[in-house]
Amino acid sequence: MFRSLPLYYISLLFVYTSSLALFFPLLFPFFPVVFFAPFLVVCFYRCSFQVSLWWALSCGFIIDLFSSEARFGIYAMNNTLTTLFFYRYKFYFFEERSSTLPILSFGWTFASTLVKIGLLYLTGSSFFLSWEWAMYHLIVIPFQTAIYALIAFTAAGFLVQKIQAIRRHGSNLSHN
Numbered sequence: 001m002f003r004s005l006p007l008y009y010i011s012l013l014f015v016y017t018s019s020l021a022l023f024f025p026l027l028f029p030f031f032p033v034v035f036f037a038p039f040l041v042v043c044f045y046r047c048s049f050q051v052s053l054w055w056a057l058s059c060g061f062i063i064d065l066f067s068s069e070a071r072f073g074i075y076a077m078n079n080t081l082t083t084l085f086f087y088r089y090k091f092y093f094f095e096e097r098s099s100t101l102p103i104l105s106f107g108w109t110f111a112s113t114l115v116k117i118g119l120l121y122l123t124g125s126s127f128f129l130s131w132e133w134a135m136y137h138l139i140v141i142p143f144q145t146a147i148y149a150l151i152a153f154t155a156a157g158f159l160v161q162k163i164q165a166i167r168r169h170g171s172n173l174s175h176n
Contacts, residue, residue, distance in 0.1 A: 010046055013039055014055070018062060020152060031148075032141055034112060036063070037105040038149035040083060044090040044104070056083035074119055081119075082112040098154050105149035109142035 021035035036059035045050045060076030067075060086108050120127050 010043065011057075013042060014058075016058075021062070022066075024148075031144055031146040032057055033148040034105075034109045034141065035148075036060075036079065037108045037112070037145050038153045040079065041090075041101055041104040041108055041149070044083075044087055049087055052087055053080055053130055054084055056080045067072070070116075070125060071118065071123055074116070074123065074125075078112055078116045078119055081115050082108060085115070086111050098150075098158070101154050102146035102150045106142045106146040109145040113137045113141070 014126065017036055017039040024031075024033070024035065028150075040052065040056055040059060043055045047055065056079040057076050060079035063075040063079075064072050089104070117127075117129070
């Protein structure tokens with residue numbers, strides 16, 4: 001599913017993800033997700049390790065620009081470190097399975113939260129760890145991100161493939 005994408009689609013997918021990150025919270029404010037997690041997982045399969053790190057840095061920088069939650073640069077560092085750690089796990093999943101993107105998005109979001117805790121601690125930012133916080137940030141948000149990956153990326157990808165197949169089939173019929 002991911003390898004069949006032309007390389008320039010990664011840039012289009014980045015614009016798609018960025019627009020979702022800007023408009024999705026307006027429509028669904030009580031459904032927080034890590035918007036760039038599925039995009040970065042797709043980058044794992046489509047791009048080299050170094051290019052994936054650059055995309056992670058870029059995504060984190062965009063989040064830093066629009067976030068007032070943490071110090072500037074935390075998300076860029078978080079995405080880069082999480083990608084650095086998580087990239088190697090792509091080899092344990094078949095990229096052609098429809099479950100791969102949601103599962104890896106869940107794992108990436110979970111790992112990202114753990115890295116973010118460490119970065120917040122190292123920078124001296126104040127945050128309060130509790131069972132409710134851990135349950136919400138380590139279970140609920142990764143699960144919601146997996147659902148978001150399934151709907152916004154996997155299902156949308158299948159829909160685009162079906163439309164392209166119909167167009168190809170229709171164009172073949174018109175030539176006969």
